[in-house]
Amino acid sequence: VSQRAAASRPGGRSSRVLTAIYTAVGELVGEGADKISFPLIAERAGVNPTTLYRRWDDVNALLEEVAVAALTRCSESPPDTGSLERDLTEWAEIIARDITRPERTRYLRATVSARVEIVSRCPVMETRREQALEMVQRARERGESTPTVTQILDHIIAPLYHRVAFALEVEPGYPRQLVRDVLAMAR
């Protein structure tokens, strides 16, 4: 049984434990806790630290899982408006609003601090890649010319995350401008 499956099974003991753990992580990140460790999370969640050591390889794996859960909850399925430009603009605006919320910005910065070695998997980017692929495939079926999925990630997602990580302002028109730029690549 995966963490996700356990989390969605209603009423189970492991579901309650997982909710407590996720909530504790969310609170600690939200408070800007300096050094988030298994014992600290366990204490806040009221669970035995061994529960954490057994389920996750390290604290970063847990942080990442919580970040992805928070992310996918906000935007399971990408917009479907009938035009790639509108789809991408709505999607980029949702993401910009999401990552500029103070708690999400803290998550994002916590991710940067937590990653000291090159990572081989970045679940947040994988989720974004799947969403981008869905929008691009629909556009191609409609006969629109499209940028590649990689271009969408490099030129919409990366600049948005860059601004938020480095505490630069994300102006309201910024997501739309990035979408215009990336669509110009496809022409």
Place this chain on the structure above:
Amino acid sequence: VSQRAAASRPGGRSSRVLTAIYTAVGELVGEGADKISFPLIAERAGVNPTTLYRRWDDVNALLEEVAVAALTRCSESPPDTGSLERDLTEWAEIIARDITRPERTRYLRATVSARVEIVSRCPVMETRREQALEMVQRARERGESTPTVTQILDHIIAPLYHRVAFALEVEPGYPRQLVRDVLAMAR
């Protein structure tokens, strides 16, 4: 007398003090020191903490100044090869090599951790903007069609910094690909 001017005046007492301070900051960031403070820097540099409190508003201002000095030392003037594509590719490759060096990556992450409020000035980006402007102006004088300076920052610099901040791999061909993408916007 600005910090920069004082630093470049050879042999002066303030020049020696400043060199000791910059070196101390570089060492502490390089060692991955968790919490860099004025007293910690002063101790390492062998100077009185009041020297630091007098010269800089806070420790982030000093960190930023050292980061900019390190940056501009590596790449004062952008490449001038006679073609915007070659200029941008060389420039992006220099930046990619620079920011993937472990000490620079740590600086970059330290910047992310240090910035908790939206910043009104980002000296590193301003330096990049000046360099991009110089290359674009030369290309326009040669009659080349060019992307805007903002597009160059959003679609070459931001994705590179995003990768490094989030510990994603920067493949050798990545800077060149970003340059191709941004030039496609100008067509």
